[in-house]
Amino acid sequence: MQEDFLTTGWFRTVLGKRCLATEQRIVKLAMERMFGEQMLQIGIWGGADTFLPDARTQRAAVLEWRGAVAADFVSNTDKLAVASDSVDVVLLPHTLELIPSPHALLREVDRVLLPNGYLVILSFTPNGVWGLRHLLSRYGYPPGHQRLIREGRLRDWLELLSFEIELSQRYCYTLPLDMPRRLWRLLEDGRRVLGFLGLNGGYLFCAQKRVNPLTPIRRPWWQRHLKMAGGVAEPTVGVSQWGQSG
Numbered sequence: 001m002q003e004d005f006l007t008t009g010w011f012r013t014v015l016g017k018r019c020l021a022t023e024q025r026i027v028k029l030a031m032e033r034m035f036g037e038q039m040l041q042i043g044i045w046g047g048a049d050t051f052l053p054d055a056r057t058q059r060a061a062v063l064e065w066r067g068a069v070a071a072d073f074v075s076n077t078d079k080l081a082v083a084s085d086s087v088d089v090v091l092l093p094h095t096l097e098l099i100p101s102p103h104a105l106l107r108e109v110d111r112v113l114l115p116n117g118y119l120v121i122l123s124f125t126p127n128g129v130w131g132l133r134h135l136l137s138r139y140g141y142p143p144g145h146q147r148l149i150r151e152g153r154l155r156d157w158l159e160l161l162s163f164e165i166e167l168s169q170r171y172c173y174t175l176p177l178d179m180p181r182r183l184w185r186l187l188e189d190g191r192r193v194l195g196f197l198g199l200n201g202g203y204l205f206c207a208q209k210r211v212n213p214l215t216p217i218r219r220p221w222w223q224r225h226l227k228m229a230g231g232v233a234e235p236t237v238g239v240s241q242w243g244q245s246g
Helices: 002-010 014-030 102-112 128-136 151-160 181-197 239-244
Strands: 038-042 059-064 087-093 113-124 163-171 202-209 226-229 232-235
Touching: 014 087, 014 113, 014 163, 014 202, 038 102, 087 102, 102 113, 102 151, 113 151, 151 163, 151 202
Parallel strands: 038 059, 038 087, 087 113
Antiparallel strands: 113 202, 163 202, 226 232
């Protein structure tokens, strides 16, 4: 609970506010074409209503694993209290970095998502200055994060679950430092340099659940052909019976 408090305090900093505002903007753009009946956000990030107003589905709800945090309902992330094939859109705002088992949650997300449903993930990168700040901080960075996940590793996890990544976007090209507002304008050129070097602080993945249709196996034409005998349709002699035919 101390880590949850530290994370909440981070949103009051200048950097935390700017990062959250950027995430609201890019998530809104990513979800513009995601329609359906139900969106599920797993984990509160910033606030319970940070992303829900931008949902294009008929209903939207927030699931939490931390009982002390206000949400629509509480559930373990390794076994979601959600019916299979019942959700059109799932949003994970840094959830994989905060829970004990990210692999188990991704498997559960695959279970509850409808075929061709969408998964939107926000994550901080362990590379560059943001990753270094995370390693050197007592409670991780941003505070409360148990781990930071590389883009390539998360991409592999999604591909193993038959998710197809349709959108990948990097953001937060800035130093992981909380500075007075008057200094942000002076660092515009610095942010451009960080962007050129690929030293981003966070990234967004938008993936779609792909379900491979079953391809029926057609029998050979000589097994499908029927001959009439006494007015009753009978199959012709099969391949295994050819050697026994007179």
